Amino acid sequence: MYVIGERINGMFRSVARAIRERNADAIADLARRQVEAGAHVLDLNTGPTGEDPAGIMTWLVSVVQDAVDVPLCIDSPRPAVVAAGLKACRRPAIINSTTGAREKLDALLPLAAEHGAGIIALTIDERGIPRNAEARAEIALAILAATMEAGIPPERLYLDPIVLPVNAAQAQCKEALAAIGAFRHLCDPPPHIIVGLSNVSQGAPNRSLINRTYLAMCLAVGLDTAILDPLDEELMAVLRAANMLLDKEIYAEGLLG
Amino acid sequence: MAVERTKEKWPGRVFTVSIGATAGEGGTRGRVVTIGGHTALPFVSPDDPPANRPVIAMIVRDDKPRDWPETLARPLADVLGSPVEWAQKCVEEYGAEVVCLSLASTHPDRQDASPDQAAKTVRAVLDAVPVPLMVVGCGHHDKDNEVWPRITDAARGERCLMGIACQENYRTLVAACMADGHSLIAEAPIDINIQKQLNILVTEMGLPPERIVLHPGNASLGYGLEYEYSIMERIRLAGLQGDRMLAQPMLAILGEEVWKAKEARLPASQQPAWGDETYRGPAWEAATGMGFLVAGADLLAVLHPEAVLALRRAIDAAVTG
Numbered sequence: 001m002y003v004i005g006e007r008i009n010g011m012f013r014s015v016a017r018a019i020r021e022r023n024a025d026a027i028a029d030l031a032r033r034q035v036e037a038g039a040h041v042l043d044l045n046t047g048p049t050g051e052d053p054a055g056i057m058t059w060l061v062s063v064v065q066d067a068v069d070v071p072l073c074i075d076s077p078r079p080a081v082v083a084a085g086l087k088a089c090r091r092p093a094i095i096n097s098t099t100g101a102r103e104k105l106d107a108l109l110p111l112a113a114e115h116g117a118g119i120i121a122l123t124i125d126e127r128g129i130p131r132n133a134e135a136r137a138e139i140a141l142a143i144l145a146a147t148m149e150a151g152i153p154p155e156r157l158y159l160d161p162i163v164l165p166v167n168a169a170q171a172q173c174k175e176a177l178a179a180i181g182a183f184r185h186l187c188d189p190p191p192h193i194i195v196g197l198s199n200v201s202q203g204a205p206n207r208s209l210i211n212r213t214y215l216a217m218c219l220a221v222g223l224d225t226a227i228l229d230p231l232d233e234e235l236m237a238v239l240r241a242a243n244m245l246l247d248k249e250i251y252a253e254g255l256l257g
Numbered sequence: 258m259a260v261e262r263t264k265e266k267w268p269g270r271v272f273t274v275s276i277g278a279t280a281g282e283g284g285t286r287g288r289v290v291t292i293g294g295h296t297a298l299p300f301v302s303p304d305d306p307p308a309n310r311p312v313i314a315m316i317v318r319d320d321k322p323r324d325w326p327e328t329l330a331r332p333l334a335d336v337l338g339s340p341v342e343w344a345q346k347c348v349e350e351y352g353a354e355v356v357c358l359s360l361a362s363t364h365p366d367r368q369d370a371s372p373d374q375a376a377k378t379v380r381a382v383l384d385a386v387p388v389p390l391m392v393v394g395c396g397h398h399d400k401d402n403e404v405w406p407r408i409t410d411a412a413r414g415e416r417c418l419m420g421i422a423c424q425e426n427y428r429t430l431v432a433a434c435m436a437d438g439h440s441l442i443a444e445a446p447i448d449i450n451i452q453k454q455l456n457i458l459v460t461e462m463g464l465p466p467e468r469i470v471l472h473p474g475n476a477s478l479g480y481g482l483e484y485e486y487s488i489m490e491r492i493r494l495a496g497l498q499g500d501r502m503l504a505q506p507m508l509a510i511l512g513e514e515v516w517k518a519k520e521a522r523l524p525a526s527q528q529p530a531w532g533d534e535t536y537r538g539p540a541w542e543a544a545t546g547m548g549f550l551v552a553g554a555d556l557l558a559v560l561h562p563e564a565v566l567a568l569r570r571a572i573d574a575a576v577t578g
């Protein structure tokens with residue numbers, strides 16, 4: 001499974017401070033630690049910032065790609081910030097994220113096509129968050145058609161079934177699981193399927209327990225990419241064990257120590 | 258209708274391992290041999306930039322072998338018992354790219370040669386031939402642990418390939434290789450899980466993963482070839498899929514394992530239907546080697562000069578398509 005490290009996000013107070021002070025060492029350190037812990041891709045999010053978010057994104061990209069040699073995931077609701085981030089990337093990146101809403105697709109798909117980027121697509125649209133797996137699959141199909149029309153092959157599409165906090169929308173956790181199963185059959189080869197894992201535990205105590213339990217469940221039904229905290233050692237241990245149980249990684253005692 | 262050839266794309270890559278060090282690199286070798294580096298299965302992707310081709314090492318023993326069939330002993334008869342002359346013959350006459358020195362004499366049940374004697378032999382062979390050297394101990398754990406630090410020291414800086422580490426006995430060899438700048442052979446007989454576990458243990462001690470060559474066991478045509486073949490194939494696939502603990506080049510040791518087979522040994526006088534043993538014996542060693550090459554072997558250790566020639570022709574043909 002592909003691990004996208006979530007820690008370089010201005011929503012975290014320490015990251016917000018590092019961004020404010022343009023503390024490149026702190027950002028580079030966070031990048032290196034995530035990659036050492038097993039992240040294959042790093043997500044970059046400037047967080048809510050008043051001043052020049054495009055400039056900050058460009059700065060983050062340049063600091064992180066000087067520190068580590070992994071692809072980046074440009075995470076912003078604003079297409080102009082995404083464009084600035086993509087432009088600064090030395091290798092193909094992933095856009096985080098579009099939805100099924102026409103306006104979003106029109107703004108972001110041309111950027112993905114132009115830069116050879118992957119794109120994460122949340123299965124929501126103008127009507128809001130879908131109630132069940134079937135509604136998610138319907139939006140997913142529309143997104144898939146739009147990306148193919150834009151010349152983006154399924155292997156660059158990351159469909160996100162939308163994970164909601166278990167303390168707020170308990171029944172939706174299993175709907176998202178069912179949607180993962182459905183997404184796998186949309187086309188052959190299937191698109192990537194991704195979740196923003198930490199959403200599931202938003203606002204709950206013992207978040208790590210909820211995250212790692214849900215990760216194992218998602219992997220069993222076909223998840224192949226997740227945005228998560230690679231510095232959570234217990235979570236990464238569950239990932240290794242799950243990969244072995246699903247016959248995706250060759251068993252070795254040392255991986256379970 | 259034109260058939261489009263599918264090009265394989267794998268996320269992983271086999272590590273590149275270099276054997277031997279030139280004067281500029283702190284050794285005295287005339288050339289360095291590099292194996293591994295693959296981005297695809299063996300011999301199937303002419304589209305990919307060619308990785309390093311498989312290499313043939315010729316086995317040299319430090320003692321006089323017993324019980325060899327005449328077919329095997331004849332071409333080497335004038336050098337058996339003299340590892341230096343044997344190595345020179347392999348390099349000068351048969352064009353060996355690497356010499357694989359077997360320290361069989363150190364085994365307590367054979368001559369029980371001392372670590373100092375073994376170190377002298379290693380140095381003498383290094384001084385006699387310009388090619389890179391691989392050295393394998395006698396397989397007796399306690400004795401190997403006495404011998405290894407002495408021979409790694411005697412070959413310091415030559416970037417040899419030293420072996421053979423196994424799950425029950427690897428610490429001394431790993432430490433010795435790290436101290437003296439050598440690479441290591443890691444063996445797990447026909448067990449991919451233990452092979453991976455051993456790599457985890459070895460790298461946790463600090464030896465980089467690009468200084469390990471895997472030896473997934475011994476086998477011969479008719480005697481376990483298919484088991485080792487399938488393990489080697491799975492190792493290569495796992496490495497190409499991105500498993501760094503199974504992404505090392507692989508070694509297959511032919512030689513005496515093959516020549517134990519009655520099909521390689523018995524003279525035609527005893528088995529008329531099997532035909533001339535002077536052809537059949539080397540063919541058995543070469544056929545075994547060809548099987549391992551197709552499974553993904555990067556380094557073959559071979560005894561019979563005719564088998565070396567046959568395998569070299571086969572590699573040429575497979576590489577050029």
